[in-house]
Amino acid sequence: MKEPDLLHTPAPGADQFSFHIRECGGGDATCILLHGFGEGGYVWNDFAPRLPKNYRTIIIDFRGHGNSGEDPTGNYGVGSYSTDVLNLIQKYKLRNISLVGHSLGAAVALQVAAAVPHLVTDLVLVDFSLSTEPDVSENILSQFQEQCDGYSSLAEYAAWISAKRPLTHPRMLGHIVDNALRESADGRLVLRVDRRIQQIMGTGSARADDVRPILSKISCRTLLIRGRGSAVLSKKEAFDIIRLLKDGQLHEISHAGHAVMVEDPDEFADAVNQFLLGPRTSGGGL
Numbered sequence: 001m002k003e004p005d006l007l008h009t010p011a012p013g014a015d016q017f018s019f020h021i022r023e024c025g026g027g028d029a030t031c032i033l034l035h036g037f038g039e040g041g042y043v044w045n046d047f048a049p050r051l052p053k054n055y056r057t058i059i060i061d062f063r064g065h066g067n068s069g070e071d072p073t074g075n076y077g078v079g080s081y082s083t084d085v086l087n088l089i090q091k092y093k094l095r096n097i098s099l100v101g102h103s104l105g106a107a108v109a110l111q112v113a114a115a116v117p118h119l120v121t122d123l124v125l126v127d128f129s130l131s132t133e134p135d136v137s138e139n140i141l142s143q144f145q146e147q148c149d150g151y152s153s154l155a156e157y158a159a160w161i162s163a164k165r166p167l168t169h170p171r172m173l174g175h176i177v178d179n180a181l182r183e184s185a186d187g188r189l190v191l192r193v194d195r196r197i198q199q200i201m202g203t204g205s206a207r208a209d210d211v212r213p214i215l216s217k218i219s220c221r222t223l224l225i226r227g228r229g230s231a232v233l234s235k236k237e238a239f240d241i242i243r244l245l246k247d248g249q250l251h252e253i254s255h256a257g258h259a260v261m262v263e264d265p266d267e268f269a270d271a272v273n274q275f276l277l278g279p280r281t282s283g284g285g286l
Contacts, residue, residue: 017075019060019084020067027054029121031098031276032085034105036259037200038144038193040066042179043102046172047261050269052277055098060085062108064194066179074196078104082111089116098122098276102261103129103232104200107211114214123222124272127258129233130211130241136232141201147180148195150188157181157189167229167256167263176262215244222248223275227256227263251275 022041031051033044041059048057061068062081071080085108089097097120101109106128113120143164151157158177161168168176181189222245226238235252242248251271256263 017063017071018069019063020069021061021088022059023057024048025051025053025056027052027056029055029096029098030094031055031057031100032088032094032109033057033059034081034085034099034101034108035060035062035065036103036105037140038065038147038191038197039102040180040192042066042175043172043259043262044100045175045179046265047269047272050273052273055276058088060088062105064197066192070194070196074194074199076194076197077200078107078111081108082115085112086115089119095119096121098124100124100126100272101128102126103258110211110214110218113218113220117217117219120220122276123218123220124225124275125222125241126225126260126268127227127230127233128224128241129237131237137201139231141198144191144193144198144201147191148193150184150190151181152188154178154181154189165259165262168259169263169265172262172265212244215241216246219246221275221278223272224248224250225260225268225271226250226252227258227260228252228254229257230260232258249275 033041033048035041035043041061044059048059051057063069063071063084064076099109099113099120099122101107101124103126106125109123109125113123151160154177158173161173161176180192182192184190224238224241226233226235238250242250253260253264253267253271261268
């Protein structure tokens with residue numbers, strides 16, 4: 001499946017390690033899209049062209065993911081990813097920013113919003129959990145390692161996704177299959193990631209140890225999106241997160257689990273766009 005017409009650009013990280021971004025649009029507002037663990041910016045291929053016309057959209061591949069290179073120092077995690085995004089914001093003098101992050105990307109978005117509250121107008125956290133149960137983390141790591149071991153064909157990978165992630169929307173299946181893999185030295189197709197990123201999950205969390213104080217300091221409008229079938233974010237925890245936010249709201253996507261934008265891309269796009277086009281508050285983005 002052909003990706004949207006996006007400009008591919010290397011972006012310098014704070015430690016001079018370049019990561020990969022794609023851009024589209026040219027509006028006065030900026031929307032930065034941040035993917036989850038073991039994925040890449042391709043998860044936003046369906047969503048990016050559907051953002052309101054007044055947005056310049058920037059899709060980031062975190063270092064060690066997607067089209068970004070492998071960091072020789074293995075400097076992977078919420079801290080380094082957040083610093084990369086902040087460096088990008090500073091270099092390009094971005095303002096009036098909306099951050100949309102899924103899972104790991106949501107943890108990064110929180111750190112960024114807390115660091116530059118005067119630049120961030122809106123925050124969208126997609127199926128973000130404060131604490132992942134051990135069995136959930138183990139399942140994520142197990143699936144990640146399976147993908148790293150590789151496939152003999154794109155059809156085999158498509159069959160794996162259909163079996164392991166049956167809620168994946170057929171349209172999104174095409175985006176993933178066409179963009180998630182690379183050919184290894186032995187000719188097999190493997191996930192386009194550095195296997196060392198699993199240390200992010202191996203430390204017990206893809207997030208900072210305690211983000212509750214950060215949540216309570218977030219002043220911009222915040223939308224928490226939960227997949228109704230999510231095994232990562234419970235409904236109770238979702239309400240707990242909303243209570244910590246100064247200006248938070250919750251939206252549940254009916255036919256989705258954890259990978260909301262991949263499993264129900266249409267309802268996801270509608271929910272985010274309605275939020276972004278909704279009434280403004282006085283905080284942030286001035």
